Amino acid sequence: xxxxxxxxxxxENLYSVVGSNFNAPMLPVIKEIxxxxxxxxxxxxxxxxxxxxxxxxxxxxxxxxxAIKDGIFGEGIELIGNEYCNTKGETVDDVFEKVxxxxxxxxxxxxxxxxxxEGTAIAEIYHIPFNNVRSGKMxxxxxxxxxxxxxxxxxTRKYPAKPYRAFSATDNKGDNASQIFYYYSYTPGNDFxxxxxxxxxxxxITLDAKVSRFHVNNISNGLAxxxxxxxxxxxxxPEQRRDVHSEIENTFSGEENAGRFFLxxxxxxxxPEVTPINAANDSYYLTLEERISSRILxxxxxxxxxxLGIKDSTGxxxxxxxxxxxxxxxxxxxxxxxxxxxxxxxxxxxKLSGWNINICVIPNKIVxxxxxxxxxxxxxxxxxxxxxxxxxxxx
Numbered sequence: 283x284x285x286x287x288x289x290x291x292x293x294e295n296l297y298s299v300v301g302s303n304f305n306a307p308m309l310p311v312i313k314e315i316x317x318x319x320x321x322x323x324x325x326x327x328x329x330x331x332x333x334x335x336x337x338x339x340x341x342x343x344x345x346x347x348x349a350i351k352d353g354i355f356g357e358g359i360e361l362i363g364n365e366y367c368n369t370k371g372e373t374v375d376d377v378f379e380k381v382x383x384x385x386x387x388x389x390x391x392x393x394x395x396x397x398x399x400e401g402t403a404i405a406e407i408y409h410i411p412f413n414n415v416r417s418g419k420m421x422x423x424x425x426x427x428x429x430x431x432x433x434x435x436x437x438t439r440k441y442p443a444k445p446y447r448a449f450s451a452t453d454n455k456g457d458n459a460s461q462i463f464y465y466y467s468y469t470p471g472n473d474f475x476x477x478x479x480x481x482x483x484x485x486x487i488t489l490d491a492k493v494s495r496f497h498v499n500n501i502s503n504g505l506a507x508x509x510x511x512x513x514x515x516x517x518x519x520p521e522q523r524r525d526v527h528s529e530i531e532n533t534f535s536g537e538e539n540a541g542r543f544f545l546x547x548x549x550x551x552x553x554p555e556v557t558p559i560n561a562a563n564d565s566y567y568l569t570l571e572e573r574i575s576s577r578i579l580x581x582x583x584x585x586x587x588x589x590l591g592i593k594d595s596t597g598x599x600x601x602x603x604x605x606x607x608x609x610x611x612x613x614x615x616x617x618x619x620x621x622x623x624x625x626x627x628x629x630x631x632x633k634l635s636g637w638n639i640n641i642c643v644i645p646n647k648i649v650x651x652x653x654x655x656x657x658x659x660x661x662x663x664x665x666x667x668x669x670x671x672x673x674x675x676x677x
Contacts, residue, residue, distance in 0.1 A: 309484075312475055320416040320430045320443060321474045327435055330413030333387060333478060339491035342575055343480075345590050346582040351386045353617040354624065355379050357644035362637050368406040374637075378628065380409040385624055388412045389476035390466030392429070394446070395631060397454040397461070404635040415464060416443065417474040426474070429462040451634065465627045483581025490574045493567075515552040583616050609648050 310324030323329045337344050355378065358364075363375040377393070384391040392415045394408040410431065418428040430443035447453065449463040466476035480487070511530065518526065579587065586608030621643060629641035 309477065309481060310475070312472055314419055319428075319445070320418055323416060323475050327416065329475075330388060331436070334413060336484070336487050336491065337387060339494070340487045340578070341494070342490055342578045342590075343487045343582075346480075346578060346584055347383075347386050349584070349590055350582065350616060350620070351379075351383045353613065353646065354382045354386065354621045355643070356646050360642045360644055361639060362632070363644075365637070367635065368408050370408070372408075374407075374632065377407055377409045381628055382624060384409075384412040385620065387478065388466070389469070389478050390464070391624075392465070393463040393631060395449065395461050395463050395634075397459045399455075399459075401455045401459070404631065407631060407635060410462065415462060417464065418445070418448070420473070426464075429464055431462065463631060467623060479583075480578075480581040483578055486574050486577040486581065490578060493570065493574065510557040512555040512557070513552075514555065583612075585611055605648060 310329035311322070312324070313322050315322055324332065337347060358375040359378055363373065363378070365374050366372065367374050367377060381391045381393070390412055392410045392412050394410050395404050396406040396408075397403070398405040414431055414433055414435070416430045416435070418426050418430060421427055425448075427448050428445045429448055430445050432438060432441050432443040434441035435443075446460060446462040447458040449461045450458070454461065467479075469475075469477045478484075513526075575587070575592075579585075584590070586604060588604045589608050589612055625641050625643070632641060633639075
């Protein structure tokens with residue numbers, strides 16, 4: 283009983299300090315649950331949602347993901363990129379771009395393929411968000427024969443998962459005409475789900491998001507870490523303490539209250555004492571930011587920050603030279619291997635849809651070199667003044 287009273291008294295103490303635990307992200311535990319038909323993908327079956335949260339909260343990580351996605355997608359698929367592939371009016375490039383983003387973020391992607399009535403060709407192709415699909419359990423032949431879909435894996439009681447036949451080119455008629463094609467890169471030890479290519483950098487990506495929130499809160503709650511205020515006119519009641527605390531916080535904390543002054547009328551013995559609390563120096567945060575950025579770039583295998591538009595001091599004579607060399611390495615070690623896996627699998631689906639051609643991507647134009655400009659000038663004929671639409675003389 284005495285302990286309970288002390289605890290209650292402690293809640294009234296404005297000077298008590300409560301620490302919080304740091305929860306580092308862990309790799310997903312993939313496990314089968316006895317009363318579930320699907321396999322759990324991480325804690326609470328929500329690991330893909332964790333990856334989405336990191337993508338939306340870490341600027342450096344999101345930039346890396348988008349740079350890789352843009353490199354893989356290029357300017358779209360040659361010849362058939364503008365062809366429609368479903369009744370929603372989506373083109374092959376529309377679906378391909380979503381597939382590329384999912385594969386970059388999760389190391390896997392999923393499609394809903396619908397076969398024609400005869401089962402001889404795929405009639406429609408739809409992209410399915412990879413985070414909305416879970417694998418069924420393996421049968422006696424160690425094959426997954428169905429996948430489960432719902433938009434709300436955090437509330438399957440209200441939004442139950444719907445089973446779909448796993449992709450099959452033979453068992454594809456009737457109720458099995460609508461299937462889920464689930465593709466992911468092999469990860470040792472995982473038979474159902476992939477790990478993202480940047481899995482080793484999850485801690486640093488999380489740290490980047492936390493540091494960003496720390497600085498936002500540090501500015502918004504500007505008073506908290508910077509000042510220690512001590513009043514020498516006795517110990518007020520808990521209610522008076524709360525009032526004083528609230529008044530000071532509302533008056534001086536936050537970015538909108540910057541620059542306000544503190545005015546006190548009191549005797550020397552009872553004057554409040556304001557002691558600045560020195561925060562960590564700027565070099566600490568600069569070093570931390572450099573470390574985080576370096577490790578995130580390493581996790582994504584990006585060798586030069588210039589590829590992301592970040593200026594860096596190097597031995598190159600120009601930024602253009604650095605970008606060309608760095609992108610050539612980036613293209614060969616990151617972009618092309620991922621693109622090859624996607625085109626091999628996605629191309630198989632396209633061929634079953636009737637596009638029996640070699641699937642190729644139009645590469646991006648990274649930097650326009652003087653040679654390119656010269657070739658454009660040579661290839662562009664002079665327009666006779668009489669045929670000049672704008673009636674402007676040619677240089």
